[in-house]
Amino acid sequence: MESTERQQRILGETDAAAWVESGMTIAVGSPPPMALVRQLIRRGVSDLTVIDSGLSLDLxxxxxxxxxxxxxxxxxxxxxxxxxxxxxxxxQGEIEVWECEEGILATGLQAAAQALPFLPWRGGVGTSLPQVNPDLKLMTDPIGGETLIAVPPVKPDVTLLHAATADPYGNVQHIGGPGWLDLFLHRAADRTIVQVERIIANEDTRANPWATTIPSVDAVVRAPYGAHPYYSRGFYVQDQAHLQAYVSAANASARENRPDDLVHYLATYCRQPATHADYLERVGIKRLLSLYEY
Amino acid sequence: MSQDYTLQELMAVFIARDLRDGEVLRVGVAMPVVEAAVRLAHVMHGPNMELIFLGTRMNVAHLHSLPMPAFGWDRRVVRWAESYSDTGHRFDRVKDWHQHVFFIGGVQVDRFGNSNLIGVGPDYRRLRFRGPGPVGTATLTTHVGRYYIVLNSHTPRTLVERCDYVSAFGWGTGGADARRQLGLPGGGPKYCVTPLCVMDFAEGDKHMRLHALHPGVSQADVQAQTGFDLTTSQPVPTTPQPTPEELHVLRTRVDLAGLLRSTKGE
Structure with missing residues (x-):
């Protein structure tokens, strides 16, 4: 599309989540961008390969x-x-695991970002990881003859992140720094969507460009309290009671064959609310306002 | 003799005494004994220690009460940090990790100190028990100067002859040069600390052996709960008991919430 104006990158969460199609590889950052995660469940996306850890993965x-x-x-x-x-x-053998380890995953993401067929890593030499994940190859370093692990590229089609702010052109600023693997997940991915607590003016970005942690992401989604029930640094802490309720429900379903609470959780918080605002209404303003940081 | 401390406090004090001032201590999640141990060492004798937890690097010896995370992923700990790093930076400068100390758990730990966080069962595609995954333990145990295996249960199911899967290499199938042969620069596991005893690794073949028995625990008790042969020739000393000062500092400056006091010692 020809345009004389710079194109804004703000999307609604339903439009953004529609970038993710069944069968794709997605990566989920830290804290997890739960508004987008819930939209994926609501849309019924399936057969995803998911790069994630913890309870957002579980959900x-x-x-x-x-x-x-x-x-x-x-x-x-x-x-x-x-x-x-x-x-x-x-x-139960319902899902497959690409067994890895924190350093190995970071190495695979780096290989993808740098368009390399592999990068070497030492952590994992001597372990079972190359046996249980045949994509990890033991190799002999051609220079010194050492044994290392060749880690192939790990490449998300779409990476989903949560951050404090972004301007309409996709310049992201974190409070407290990007989480865990966020920068790796972004660099390795074809496209990155970042949901943020606040959208700020481009003038604010330019007033302090050193504070921009990720430049020029593909889409920005406004999602206040969007990491709930997780934390968003500078805004709120994680909702322990809510997370505990989820773990109890998931555990009852998985261990005790009592799926009712988990079915109810998924319906109440993921499938029925059409938008993130509908979700927040269900959580309730008193609960949300109780999650202040200090 | 009646005890006025818990097993978890005993374990924390043992570990704390073994840590030296100036060391960089890297602590994972959900290990309250370790979290307490590093803080106790920090205020007792380690004003130059650096604590790395959830990407935050802190020195908090000057505080009267040291922050303990309230739960596994309590990211509020960043408020006490002097710096924060994401994975990219935390896994940078591994060349310097020989000065660092790490702590690891395990679904299974075998007689040569290899650790398994992957799962249990002969068929990887259909595990009987799926573990949480290796986290960063393969990389950290490869490089750190030394590490401690800390278990909150000591049974024949956790301490096994051979791990079903190895996610962190200790001493492999044994031998003092097992790590050097693979090119692993780190110093390997030093102690395995459990609710029953402390074990170390024999100089020659690096098999796990009894180092100290917790008060009231016999060698036969430990052997009955261990899935491999723990024979040792010498009499095994008793794990040193915490001093009143250590317990006072632990309870009034470190573990205010009483995480380590929730179960009383035998």
Whole structure:
């Protein structure tokens, strides 16, 4: 489309989530962009390969979206050592795991970003990782003859992130720095969508360009409280009671064959609310305002 | 003799005494004994220690009460940090990690200190128990100067002859040069600390052996709960008990919430 004006990159969460199609590889940042994650479940996307850890991964599995998991950690919390839906689905053989480790995953994402066929990494030499994940190849370093692991590119079609602010042209600024693997997930991906607490003016970006953590992402979604029930630094802490309720429901479904609470959770918080604002109404303003940081 | 401390406090004090001032201590999630141990060492004798937790690097020895995370992923700890790093930066400068100390758990740990966080069962495609995954343990244990295996249960299912899968290499199938042969620069596991005892690794073949028994625990008790042969020739000492000062500091400056006091020692 010809235009004489610079194109804004603000999208509604439903339009943005529609970028993700069944069968794609997606990556989910930290804190998880839960407004977008819930939209994927609502849309009934399936057969995804998901690069994620923790309970956002678990929710996507519970919501039926996942065929394959690329994860270095799927912990549960609240007395549950392993994310319940992840554990059940893997034990039942319903989903496949691309077994990796934090350093190995970062290396694979870096290889994708740099358009390399592989990058070497030492962590994992001597372990079972190359056996349980045949894509990880033991190699002999051609210079010094050392044994290393060749990690192939890990390349998301779409990366979904949450951040504090962005301007209409996709310049993202974090409060407290980007999470865990966010910059890797962005650099490796074909396209990145970032949901933010606030959209700021381009003048504000230019007033402090050093603060821009990710320039020029493909889409910006305004989602205040969008990481709920997780935290958003500078805005709110994570909602322990809500997360605990989810873990209990997922655990009852996975371990005790009592799926009612999980079915109810998915309906109430993921499938019925048409928009993020509808979700927030269900959580309730008193609960949201109780999650202040200090 | 009646005990006025819990097993978890005993474990934390043992670990704390083994940490030296100036060390960089890298702590993972959901390990309250370790979180308490590094903070206790920090205020007792480690004003130059650096604590790395959830990407935050802190020195908080000057605080009267040291922040403990309230839950596994309590990212509010960043408020005490002097710097924060994402994975890219945390996994940079591994060349310097020989000065760092790490702590690891495991679904299974075998007689040579290899750790398994992947899962249990002969068929990887249909695991009987799916674990949480390796987190960053393969990389950290490859490079750090030394690490501690810390378990909150000691049974024949957790301490096994051979891990079904190895996600962090300790001493492989044994031998003091096992790590050097693979080119792993780190120093390997030093101790395995459990609710029953402390174990170390024999100099020659690096198999796990008894180092100290917690008060009231016999060698036979430990052997009965261990999935491999723990024979040792010498009499095994008792794990040193916490001093009143250590317990006072632990309870009034570190573990104010009583995470380590929730179960009383035997």
């Amino acid at each position: 996507l599995i519970a919501g039926g979206c996942v065929r394959k998991v690329v994860s270095y950690y799927a912990g549960g919390g609240f007395g549950v050592a392993v994310a319940p839906s992840f554990r059940r689905a893997v034990e």
